[in-house]
Amino acid sequence: MKGVNKSLLIPLGVFVLLVAVLAVGFRLEDPHFLPSQLIDQPFPEFSLQALNEPERELTTADITGQVALVNVWATWCPNCLLEHPELMRISREEGIPLYGINYNDESEKARRWLVRHKNPFAFSIVDDKGKLGIDLGVYGAPETFVLDAKGVIRYRHVGEVTRRVWEETLSPIIDLLQAEALAATGQPGLSSPATIAAVEG
Amino acid sequence: MLNVRVVMLLLALLWIQLPASAAIDAYPFPDDAMRHRYTSLIAELRCPQCLNTNIAGSDAMIARDLRREVHRLVLDGQTDDQIREFMLARYGDFILYKPQLRAGTLVLWFGPLVFLLIALVVVFRLLRRRGMKAVALSDQDQARLKQLLTK
Numbered sequence: 001m002k003g004v005n006k007s008l009l010i011p012l013g014v015f016v017l018l019v020a021v022l023a024v025g026f027r028l029e030d031p032h033f034l035p036s037q038l039i040d041q042p043f044p045e046f047s048l049q050a051l052n053e054p055e056r057e058l059t060t061a062d063i064t065g066q067v068a069l070v071n072v073w074a075t076w077c078p079n080c081l082l083e084h085p086e087l088m089r090i091s092r093e094e095g096i097p098l099y100g101i102n103y104n105d106e107s108e109k110a111r112r113w114l115v116r117h118k119n120p121f122a123f124s125i126v127d128d129k130g131k132l133g134i135d136l137g138v139y140g141a142p143e144t145f146v147l148d149a150k151g152v153i154r155y156r157h158v159g160e161v162t163r164r165v166w167e168e169t170l171s172p173i174i175d176l177l178q179a180e181a182l183a184a185t186g187q188p189g190l191s192s193p194a195t196i197a198a199v200e201g
Numbered sequence: 202m203l204n205v206r207v208v209m210l211l212l213a214l215l216w217i218q219l220p221a222s223a224a225i226d227a228y229p230f231p232d233d234a235m236r237h238r239y240t241s242l243i244a245e246l247r248c249p250q251c252l253n254t255n256i257a258g259s260d261a262m263i264a265r266d267l268r269r270e271v272h273r274l275v276l277d278g279q280t281d282d283q284i285r286e287f288m289l290a291r292y293g294d295f296i297l298y299k300p301q302l303r304a305g306t307l308v309l310w311f312g313p314l315v316f317l318l319i320a321l322v323v324v325f326r327l328l329r330r331r332g333m334k335a336v337a338l339s340d341q342d343q344a345r346l347k348q349l350l351t352k
Contacts, residue, residue, distance in 0.1 A: 007327070007330065010323060010327075036293075037289075037290055037291055037292065037293045038291070104262055104266070129266075129269075130262070130263075130266040131266075131270075133263075133266070134266060134267065134270055134291060135291065136291070137291040137292050137293075138263075139249035139250045139263045139292070140250055140263065
């Protein structure tokens with residue numbers, strides 16, 4: 001009788017295991033999401049044209065110095081249009097530098113797109129060959145990177161920036177990084193800020 | 202002598218296959234060795250956008266860009282391992298269909314083996330239990346069985 005009971009437990013065990021595996025599997029909301037390899041890496045070196053000032057050569061130095069957002073966008077990307085109003089709001093209200101990377105696009109089209117939908121970016125870096133995109137591990141658009149004051153990539157958001165993404169993720173991370181930058185300049189009374197992992201968790 | 206002939210035949214077959222597999226790609230290479238390395242690299246790199254296609258077989262923009270990048274790196278004189286490292290540094294383990302053996306990828310490499318072992322243990326125990334039960338038929342059951350069979 002004891003033996004029979006035990007063997008009845010085997011399907012139950014298998015079931016529990018299966019539920020555990022599937023629970024993890026289905027929790028991954030988006031199977032397209034890949035963790036970035038570039039977190040805590042300096043922003044890759046580049047030297048590329050500015051979209052609206054073709055004679056101006058932009059380099060990594062142009063986006064370093066303050067905590068900043070770098071948004072990868074293109075005219076062929078429908079979700080870029082969806083997140084555009086939120087980017088406009090951020091650039092208008094939040095007082096944080098917002099730079100664009102015009103990724104795998106035609107510059108003429110991109111310039112017209114920015115005129116039509118308004119331009120939230122301090123400038124857009126022309127990455128028409130997708131080379132900077134590859135160095136950033138970008139595999140689609142939109143993607144948004146948060147840089148700290150030293151130009152190190154601290155966070156990457158894949159997909160649209162919605163109001164909710166801003167409030168729950170980007171804004172707290174930016175606050176932490178700004179506090180960190182202040183602490184680094186030797187301002188008194190600022191303890192070492194909590195980690196970004198806490199915000200993500 | 203026969204062996205030599207077989208080897209020659211195999212070599213001839215290999216030689217015939219090379220231009221056939223490289224015919225699709227439009228990138229120029231100075232020699233066939235480089236072309237061959239390019240073709241095998243794009244076959245073993247996974248397209249980050251499309252979940253289950255290599256960058257050779259995908260029309261996605263990122264796959265096209267990565268093929269161009271592999272072409273550039275091959276011409277640049279980078280070794281296969283350097284090119285894999287280049288991709289790994291940007292896209293992570295996902296990009297390699299055959300991930301490197303590291304602490305983080307142990308589950309990938311040995312997970313299936315663990316499941317096989319569990320399955321074998323379960324099957325083995327079930328079989329043994331079944332065997333024991335057949336032996337353990339009591340006299341009463343034996344008699345009843347005989348009765349049923351002769352009905």
